Amino acid sequence: MKFYDLSVKTPQGKNIEMGDLKGKAVLVVNTATKCGLAPQFDGLEALHQKYKDQGLVVLGFPCNQFMDQEPETNDTIEESCRINFGVTFQLTEKVDVNGNNTHPVFSYLKDELGGLLGSRIKWNFTKFLVTPEGKPFKRYAPTTKPEKIEKDIKKLLKV
Template sequence: MKIYDFDIKTAGGQSLQFNQFKNQPILIVNTATKCGLTPQFEGLEKLHQEYKDQGLVVIGFPCNQFAGQEPLSNETMEETCKINYGVTFPLTKKIDVNGKDTHPIFKYLKKALPGMLGKRVKWNFTKFLIAPNGEPFKRYAPTTSPDKIEKDIQQLLK
C-alpha cells in the first residue's frame, strides 16, 4: 500500500484523491485551530507558498482528539485558517488520528513511521513527510516548527 491509495473529503466536502500527487513530496499535518501550536499554520503556509511550484503538497488534517482543540465545524475551521493564518493549502474534514476511528491514512503513517509513543500521534501538529515515490520519509514532533523541515523538503525536491 502507498499513500496514493488513499482519498479523503476536504473540509468543503470535495474528494481529495492522493493519486494526483504522484512524484511529489507531501507534508501531512494533523491540525487544530485552538492549540498553542496553531501559529504553525503560518510556517506551513510559508512552506506551501515557497515550494508548491516545485511540487510540494501540504495537507492539513484537522483533529479534535487533543483537549478539544478543534471544536469548530469543518466550514468554520477552514474559514478561520484562511482569515487568521492565510492558509491556502487544502484542509480535510475533521478526522481521528488515534483510537478505533483512526482515519486509514493515519493508521498507515503511524505504522510506517512510529513515534515516541509507538503507533500513536502525541498531539496536534505532528507532521509526516512523504517522499515523491510515495514512501513515508520522516515524522516530526508537534513542536518541530515548519522551518526545521525545510531542508528535508529541499532534499526531496532535488
C-alpha cells in the same frame, strides 16, 4: 496498502486522491486552531508558498482529539484558518488520528513511521513527510517548527 491508494475528503466532502499527488512531496499535518502550537500555521503556509510550484503539497488534517482544541466544523474550518492564520494550503475534513476511527492516512503513516508513543499521535501538529514516490520519509514531533523541515523538503524536491 500504499500511500497512493488512500484518499481523504475536503471539508465540503470532495475526494482528494493521494494517487493524484504522485510526483509531489506531501507534508501531512494534524492541525488544531485553538492549540498553543497553532502559530505553526504560519510556517506551514510559508513552506506551501515557497515550494508549491516545485512540487510540495501541504495537507492539513483538522483534529479535535487533543483537549478539544479544534472546535471549528467542516463548514467553518477553512474560513477560520484563512482569516486567523492566512492558510491557503489544502485542509481536509475533521479526522481522528488515534483510536478506533483513525483516518486511513494516519493509520498508514503511523504504521510506517512510529514515534515516541509507538504508533500513536502524541499531539496536534505531528507532521509526516512523504516522498514524491509515495514513500513515508520522516515523522516530526509536534514541537518541530515547519522551518526545521525545509532542508528535508529541499532534499526531496531536489531544489
